[in-house]
Amino acid sequence: MTSLKRYRQKGGNNRRKTALSSSQRLHQKETTLALFDQIPVPIARLDIYGFILEHNKLFSLLFGLSSNNVMKNLLFADLVATDSQKRVGEILEQTKNGSPNSTTILGHCIDSDPVWLKRGDGSNFPARVNIRSFIEGTKRNGRAVVIIDETPNYEAIRRKEQEKVDLKNKDQFKNEFVTIASHELRTPIQPILGFALLATQGLMPQDQAWEGVLTEARRLQQLANDILDVSRIDSGQLSYEFKNIRINEVLVNTIESLKTDMKKNISIVISIQEGTEGIEIEADKSRMAQVITNVVGNAIKFTEKGVIRIETQVFKDQNRFEVRVSDTGRGISADIFPRLFEKFMTKNHGDATTQGTGLGLYLTKSIVSAHLGNIVASNNSDAGATFVIELPISRQRETTAGN
Ligand SMILES: Nc1ncnc2c1ncn2[C@@H]1O[C@H](COP(=O)(O)OP(=O)(O)OP(=O)(O)O)[C@@H](O)[C@H]1O
Numbered sequence: 001m002t003s004l005k006r007y008r009q010k011g012g013n014n015r016r017k018t019a020l021s022s023s024q025r026l027h028q029k030e031t032t033l034a035l036f037d038q039i040p041v042p043i044a045r046l047d048i049y050g051f052i053l054e055h056n057k058l059f060s061l062l063f064g065l066s067s068n069n070v071m072k073n074l075l076f077a078d079l080v081a082t083d084s085q086k087r088v089g090e091i092l093e094q095t096k097n098g099s100p101n102s103t104t105i106l107g108h109c110i111d112s113d114p115v116w117l118k119r120g121d122g123s124n125f126p127a128r129v130n131i132r133s134f135i136e137g138t139k140r141n142g143r144a145v146v147i148i149d150e151t152p153n154y155e156a157i158r159r160k161e162q163e164k165v166d167l168k169n170k171d172q173f174k175n176e177f178v179t180i181a182s183h184e185l186r187t188p189i190q191p192i193l194g195f196a197l198l199a200t201q202g203l204m205p206q207d208q209a210w211e212g213v214l215t216e217a218r219r220l221q222q223l224a225n226d227i228l229d230v231s232r233i234d235s236g237q238l239s240y241e242f243k244n245i246r247i248n249e250v251l252v253n254t255i256e257s258l259k260t261d262m263k264k265n266i267s268i269v270i271s272i273q274e275g276t277e278g279i280e281i282e283a284d285k286s287r288m289a290q291v292i293t294n295v296v297g298n299a300i301k302f303t304e305k306g307v308i309r310i311e312t313q314v315f316k317d318q319n320r321f322e323v324r325v326s327d328t329g330r331g332i333s334a335d336i337f338p339r340l341f342e343k344f345m346t347k348n349h350g351d352a353t354t355q356g357t358g359l360g361l362y363l364t365k366s367i368v369s370a371h372l373g374n375i376v377a378s379n380n381s382d383a384g385a386t387f388v389i390e391l392p393i394s395r396q397r398e399t400t401a402g403n
């Protein structure tokens with residue numbers, strides 16, 4: 001049987017047998033109530049079973065109960081939320097016959113968990129409960145319960161704790177970022193040194209060594225730029241220059257320059273929806289080139305044979321420009337798929353040509369989002385992957401539609 005039920009039963013049976021006459025009881029009640037109404041905190045007197053005998057207005061206000069409701073054969077335990085029932089029940093039991101001067105403070109939320117109390121409407125609030133013997137003259141006469149609403153303290157503490165967690169996560173994240181970034185930056189330096197050394201010692205043809213140095217130096221430059229961009233994005237300091245740009249031209253030019261560096265025998269097919277060749281969208285030109293480089297660059301990197309198709313379409317009534325990049329490679333590995341757009345998420349095919357840092361798609365997604373657009377990836381049913389980038393034609397229309 002729960003302590004609550006036991007109280008109620010005992011109380012129900014025994015309360016009728018109290019020795020006081022009804023006029024004495026009434027007098028006592030009035031005296032206590034007069035005293036309570038001068039006390040500026042919610043207070044109630046309980047009998048030994050935990051029934052509420054008297055309480056002040058602040059008490060009923062705190063619980064959102066009308067006086068009558070509180071008075072009606074109510075146990076203090078009825079005002080305690082389920083989670084704190086056991087804790088409060090034990091204290092009520094312990095203080096039942098406690099020494100006259102002892103005060104038990106339960107649930108000071110600065111150094112312990114608050115007690116959760118229950119309002120009349122069923123909502124809970126954190127509180128500190130002070131229980132003390134109620135003395136009349138020299139006689140102990142039940143217990144006084146004083147409630148301190150801990151809501152403001154509790155919220156302040158929770159906020160502080162959350163801030164601490166956030167700060168710790170941020171710190172941890174920064175450390176991780178610095179560790180990975182410096183490791184990644186070191187990776188192309190070794191081969192640059194190696195090529196230079198081999199060439200100076202005559203162990204490698206000069207032109208071959210220069211080509212190696214050039215490739216690795218470009219990689220290093222790309223990496224340094226990516227890392228700088230990531231840190232700017234994370235600190236909210238990446239700024240964009242939004243202008244009306246001919247996006248299809250940016251796309252074609254960017255892909256042309258990717259093609260010149262491509263050492264693979266795969267074809268790249270661009271198809272632009274008829275009549276939309278000159279479409280202008282409000283975007284940052286160099287950031288758009290970066291997005292296309294990353295997505296088409298990945299398609300080239302992860303495709304050994306076949307074709308890469310790039311299609312663009314305009315949905316004027318939806319204020320939308322769409323780029324679809326589809327390849328015939330191995331497709332995106334299932335194990336990284338759910339976290340594809342996260343920082344440093346990379347998976348290569350175990351060779352030097354597919355190596356990367358895993359910043360490309362993170363940057364791409366951030367840039368597309370800053371343009372109020374979206375990017376999604378999927379694996380094709382036959383072979384390869386498809387990335388779809390959606391961008392608003394006018395950012396203005398997008399923000400007004402979103403409001
Ligand atoms: N077209 C694609 N086909 C198959 N896998 C892909 C494709 N595009 C991306 N991926 C997978 O997603 C991962 C993350 O791509 P992302 O561009 O962010 O990093 P990365 O290419 O490895 O390195 P970085 O772009 O920084 O040089 C890749 O490592 C790869 O495993």
Ligand SMILES: [Mg+2]
Pocket residue numbers: 294297298356359360361
């Ligand atoms: Mg990439």
